[in-house]
Amino acid sequence: MSKNNARALDIKNGCIEMSHGSGGRAMAQLIHELFTATFDNSYLAQGNDGALLPQAGGRLVMSTDGHVISPLFFAGGDIGCLSVHGTINDVAMMGAMPLYLAASFILEEGFPLIDLKRIVESMAQASADAGVPIVTGDTKVVEKGKGDGVFITTTAVGIMRHDITLSGNLAQPGDRILVSGTIGDHGMAVLSQREGLNFDAPIVSDTAALHELVAAMLDSGAKLRVLRDPTRGGLATTLNEIAKQSGVGMLLEETAIKVNPPVAAACEFLGLDPLYIANEGKLIAICAAEDTDKLLKVMQAHPRAKDATIIGSICEDPHCFVQMTTKLGGRRIVDWLAGEQLPRIC
Amino acid sequence: MSKNNARALDIKNGCIEMSHGSGGRAMAQLIHELFTATFDNSYLAQGNDGALLPQAGGRLVMSTDGHVISPLFFAGGDIGCLSVHGTINDVAMMGAMPLYLAASFILEEGFPLIDLKRIVESMAQASADAGVPIVTGDTKVVEKGKGDGVFITTTAVGIMRHDITLSGNLAQPGDRILVSGTIGDHGMAVLSQREGLNFDAPIVSDTAALHELVAAMLDSGAKLRVLRDPTRGGLATTLNEIAKQSGVGMLLEETAIKVNPPVAAACEFLGLDPLYIANEGKLIAICAAEDTDKLLKVMQAHPRAKDATIIGSICEDPHCFVQMTTKLGGRRIVDWLAGEQLPRIC
Numbered sequence: 253m254s255k256n257n258a259r260a261l262d263i264k265n266g267c268i269e270m271s272h273g274s275g276g277r278a279m280a281q282l283i284h285e286l287f288t289a290t291f292d293n294s295y296l297a298q299g300n301d302g303a304l305l306p307q308a309g310g311r312l313v314m315s316t317d318g319h320v321i322s323p324l325f326f327a328g329g330d331i332g333c334l335s336v337h338g339t340i341n342d343v344a345m346m347g348a349m350p351l352y353l354a355a356s357f358i359l360e361e362g363f364p365l366i367d368l369k370r371i372v373e374s375m376a377q378a379s380a381d382a383g384v385p386i387v388t389g390d391t392k393v394v395e396k397g398k399g400d401g402v403f404i405t406t407t408a409v410g411i412m413r414h415d416i417t418l419s420g421n422l423a424q425p426g427d428r429i430l431v432s433g434t435i436g437d438h439g440m441a442v443l444s445q446r447e448g449l450n451f452d453a454p455i456v457s458d459t460a461a462l463h464e465l466v467a468a469m470l471d472s473g474a475k476l477r478v479l480r481d482p483t484r485g486g487l488a489t490t491l492n493e494i495a496k497q498s499g500v501g502m503l504l505e506e507t508a509i510k511v512n513p514p515v516a517a518a519c520e521f522l523g524l525d526p527l528y529i530a531n532e533g534k535l536i537a538i539c540a541a542e543d544t545d546k547l548l549k550v551m552q553a554h555p556r557a558k559d560a561t562i563i564g565s566i567c568e569d570p571h572c573f574v575q576m577t578t579k580l581g582g583r584r585i586v587d588w589l590a591g592e593q594l595p596r597i598c
Numbered sequence: 599m600s601k602n603n604a605r606a607l608d609i610k611n612g613c614i615e616m617s618h619g620s621g622g623r624a625m626a627q628l629i630h631e632l633f634t635a636t637f638d639n640s641y642l643a644q645g646n647d648g649a650l651l652p653q654a655g656g657r658l659v660m661s662t663d664g665h666v667i668s669p670l671f672f673a674g675g676d677i678g679c680l681s682v683h684g685t686i687n688d689v690a691m692m693g694a695m696p697l698y699l700a701a702s703f704i705l706e707e708g709f710p711l712i713d714l715k716r717i718v719e720s721m722a723q724a725s726a727d728a729g730v731p732i733v734t735g736d737t738k739v740v741e742k743g744k745g746d747g748v749f750i751t752t753t754a755v756g757i758m759r760h761d762i763t764l765s766g767n768l769a770q771p772g773d774r775i776l777v778s779g780t781i782g783d784h785g786m787a788v789l790s791q792r793e794g795l796n797f798d799a800p801i802v803s804d805t806a807a808l809h810e811l812v813a814a815m816l817d818s819g820a821k822l823r824v825l826r827d828p829t830r831g832g833l834a835t836t837l838n839e840i841a842k843q844s845g846v847g848m849l850l851e852e853t854a855i856k857v858n859p860p861v862a863a864a865c866e867f868l869g870l871d872p873l874y875i876a877n878e879g880k881l882i883a884i885c886a887a888e889d890t891d892k893l894l895k896v897m898q899a900h901p902r903a904k905d906a907t908i909i910g911s912i913c914e915d916p917h918c919f920v921q922m923t924t925k926l927g928g929r930r931i932v933d934w935l936a937g938e939q940l941p942r943i944c
Contacts, residue, residue, distance in 0.1 A: 273666075273942075275830025275876070276935030280839070299843055300766055301688035301826065302661025304758070308654060315648025316700035316753055318738040320619075342647035354662035356751040358704070390751075392664040394942065398746040405702040405736075407662055407753035412650070420646055480647065484621025493626070497645055530621070589622030596619075596740060 261285045266365040273359070273393025286369060287389055290376045295352070295387035303387035305352060310411035313348035315339055318405040322596040324371065326445040328438075328457030329532075331404055332374030337461045337532060338483065338598060339406040340382055344463035345479040345535065347418040347470060348410035353379060355406050356390040360399035371402060382461040384408070414470050420497035422477040427566040428544040429502060430537040432465065432557035433458070435487050436515045439529035439597050444518065451521075453514035460533030465556040474547035475540035482536055483598055488527035489589040490536060491574045501569025504576040504586065508563045528589050530597040538566065607631045612711040619705070619739025632715060633735055636722045641698070641733035649733035651698060656757035659694035661685055664751040668942040670717065672791040674784075674803030675878075677750055678720030683807045683878060684829070684944060685752040686728055690809035691825040691881065693764040693816060694756035699725060701752050702736040706745035717748060728807040730754070760816050768823040769844035773912040774890040776883040778811065778903035779804070781833050782861045785875035785943050790864065797867075799860035806879030811902040820893035821886035828882055829944055834873035835935040836882060837920050847915025850922040850932065854909040874935050876943045884912065 261281055271278035288296055295303040319335040329337075336353065343350040355375065359368070379386050386406075441457040443449070466479060478498075482490040487509070495502050511519070511526045519526045533556065539547050544562060551560035564576075574586040607627055617624040634642055641649040665681040675683075682699065689696040701721065705714070725732050787803040789795070812825060824844075828836040833855070841848050857865070857872045865872045879902065885893050890908060897906035910922075920932040 270941045271936075273830075274935065274940070275832075276835055278936070279830075280934075298765060300764075301691045302659050302694075302754075304692055304694075304763070305658040305660060307657050311653050312651040312698075312755065313648050314651060314698055314700055314734055314753075314755060316702045316734055316751070317736045318702040318704050318751065320704055320738045320740050322744075345647045346650055348648075348650075352658075352660055354660055354753050356662045356664040356702075356753070358664050358666055358749055358751075388660055388662055390663045392666045392749075392942075394666050394746060394749075397743065398668075400740060400744040403704055403738075403740075403749065405662070405664065405704075405751035405753075407660075407700050407702070407751075408648075409658065409660060409755055417650070418646075419644060419650075484619075484625075486621075489622050588626075589620065590617075590624070594620070595616045596738075 263365045263369050268359045268361055268363040268393055270361055270393055273391060279391060283391060286372055290372045291386045293385040295385060305387065308411045310413060313343050313346045313410040313412060315342035316405060316407040317342060318403060319598060320403050320596050321442065321598050322400065323445050324401055326457055327441045327454060329459040330371055330374050331402060332371035333378035334459050334532060334598060335404040335406045336375050336378035336382065337459050339408045340384055340461045340463055341481045343408045343410040344466040345481055347414060347416050348412050350384045350408045350410040350463055352409045353384055353386045353406050354388045355386050355404060358399055358403040359393045360401055361393060361396040363401050368402065416470065418476055418479050420478055420480065420494045423494055423498035423500050423538045423566045424477065425500060425566050425568045426541050427477055427538050428541050428562050429564045430539060430548060430560055431563050432535045432551060433559040434510045434512045435531055435534060436511055436519060436526035436529035438532040439594055440515045440518050442597055443594055451514050451518055455514050455518060458531060458533035460556055462535055462556060465554045468550055468554050469547060472546055472550040474543035476537060478538040480536045482531050482534060484530050485589040486528040486530055488586045492588045495572040495574050499572060501567045501572060502564055502574040503567055504564035506576050506578045508561045510559055510561060527586060532598065609711045609715050614705045614707055614709040614739055616707055616739055619737060625737060629737060632718055636718045637732045639731040641731060651733065654757045656759060659689050659692045659756040659758060661688035662751060662753040663688060664749060665944060666749050666942050667788065667944055668746065669791050670747055672803055673787045673800060675805040676717055676720050677748060678717035679724035680805050680878060680944060681750040681752045682721050682724035682728065683805050685754045686730055686807045686809055687827045689754045689756040690812040691827055693760060693762050694758050696730045696754045696756040696809050698733045698755045699730055699752050700734045701732050701750060704745055704749040705739045706747055707739060707742040709747050714748065762816065764822055764825050766824055766826065766840045766843035769840055769846050769884045769912045770823065771846060771912050771914045772887050773823055773884050774887050774908050775848060775910045776885060776894060776906055777909050778881045778897060779905040780856045780858045781877055781880060782857055782865060782872035782875035784878040785940055786861045786864050788943055789940055797860050797864050801860050801864060804877060804879035806902055808881055808902060811900045814896055814900050815893060818892055818896040820889035822883060824884040826882045828877050828880060830876050831935040832874040832876055834932045838934045841918040841920050845918060847913045847918060848910055848920040849913055850910035852922050852924045854907045856905055856907060873932060878944065
């Protein structure tokens with residue numbers, strides 16, 4: 253306990269050891285040489301138990317998200333950028349601008365430092381691209397077999413810049429439902445990687461930060477009621493949540509819901525329904541009917557929503573059913589995801 | 599995927615299943631019947647991806663802490679109340695008043711719901727006692743063998759109410775070092791539980807929220823430079839961190855550092871040094887010499903610091919050594935914790 257530990261962190265060959273979580277010199281070294289150096293901002297450099305931040309000029313928004321995705325690396329991203337995007341998006345869906353992120357790491361003994369470095373660099377890049385710094389953090393280590401490489405919980409604080417309230421309980425009959433692009437990309441990218449499936453065309457996760465798209469949508473002045481990102485449970489489950497919260501029904505048009513052809517093919521091959529597959533870079537918007545065209549134009553003009561479509565409308569329904577007119581012209585109920593479809597997708 | 603799942607959550611006999619993390623009906627039920635019902639506040643009841651909060655009238659503080667303690671239940675507390683206290687204390691040590699908590703759960707498949715309920719109730723009680731609501735949360739599930747029961751990451755947001763900056767780099771030669779009470783209680787309580795050790799006198803964790811003690815200390819007007827809670831790595835490591843950050847040395851008096859007799863006996867039996875054992879309800883204060891007596895009186899008048907003592911002073915030292923005059927009158931260097939002493943203590 254009294255010996256010095258002066259050697260530098262061996263990123264190339266080293267692994268996480270229990271001592272990296274014990275609060276002593278090894279932990280200080282890991283934090284200093286990897287996390288603080290890579291995330292590199294003045295808040296984190298304060299070096300205290302938390303970050304001291306400026307006063308925020310608006311109502312606060314706070315959201316947290318644990319990330320346990322398996323595998324850690326997949327086509328289009330990794331747990332690092334995903335953990336930044338996912339939590340930024342939760343704040344954005346409230347109609348708020350994300351300002352700061354906190355990151356908590358639960359590392360498994362034996363996890364290669366080179367992989368951790370890659371994840372941390374991916375987080376730092378996503379954070380820089382989004383303009384939302386990681387201002388404070390925490391590192392814990394669990395014994396081999398008591399974790400799974402790395403779990404990352406990120407928490408975001410944001411502020412409301414508009415005098416608007418978006419909430420899952422505000423959808424009204426007559427409102428239109430829009431989706432910002434193709435569905436199912438993230439979930440099928442992860443599943444393909446996990447199962448070692450190779451399809452002719454590559455499937456790439458859509459993981460992306462959506463706060464700038466949301467800012468453009470809010471700036472349009474369109475009467476938005478609800479924004480939600482259809483992650484776990486996919487489009488179908490998220491729409492059912494909103495229908496239940498608002499006490500309304502929904503009518504969807506299957507032909508208006510876009511699915512990338514490789515995703516559609518993979519879903520068909522595996523017997524999965526893309527309506528239930530997770531997305532990490534798409535949003536659902538529910539908007540007053542009269543403003544729908546204006547909103548759609550703003551969305552389609554933004555690089556993150558160029559494939560946006562109107563997929564249906566809100567109706568009165570005491571049962572809060574989500575129904576869909578199928579490609580063949582029939583109508584079916586689109587229920588909640590029950591049971592597990594794809595575990596550890598985010 | 600289209601079947602209803604209408605049975606109520608079987609808290610008494612049920613276990614966490616993968617479906618509780620999949621974003622569908624089972625997850626909604628777990629969140630609604632256990633988390634939202636127990637934490638019970640208007641922010642959480644908003645039911646969105648995050649919480650919409652009032653504007654905060656001061657500089658913000660943000661802190662995050664992952665909790666992986668093993669065992670989950672120990673004398674004096676459990677992972678639930680610990681996860682509330684730990685993060686509240688990190689915000690308090692910045693000199694800020696904690697306002698809101700976010701909680702992210704990573705649950706292992708097969709974890710008994712009855713244990714989860716006990717943990718969630720303990721969190722709710724600690725949150726209510728502290729007056730800091732849990733306003734938003736997240737739940738993930740990992741396969742059996744990929745986690746360890748439950749990990750909880752809590753993140754707190756607070757505001758600075760005083761025009762003061764506390765930071766680990768502000769200790770100055772001549773300042774005094776105070777500790778709010780006995781050391782080593784938390785770590786030894788957990789270790790005793792883990793190893794199945796029975797000592798004659800029970801050892802109980804000191805886990806507690808310290809924000810009200812800190813408020814009283816700040817209200818005293820004493821010139822505080824640094825507050826820090828000596829958790830992982832214990833008093834010795836935390837003092838070394840401060841010494842390094844401030845570029846100063848420290849001189850401690852061993853006779854002034856209080857250790858509960860059962861903790862001292864257990865440490866001696868196990869060959870451990872209480873200076874390196876984690877605390878979860880104690881703080882270190884570094885204060886201008888002329889205000890020390892005033893501060894000590896305020897601390898001793900507070901129930902969380904009635905055993906507070908002055909344990910030493912800051913001195914000039916380019917090597918940033920922490921030295922201690924021992925009970926026998928000698929002097930020794932008190933180094934950082936190197937390597938691992940007690941893994942998963944918080």
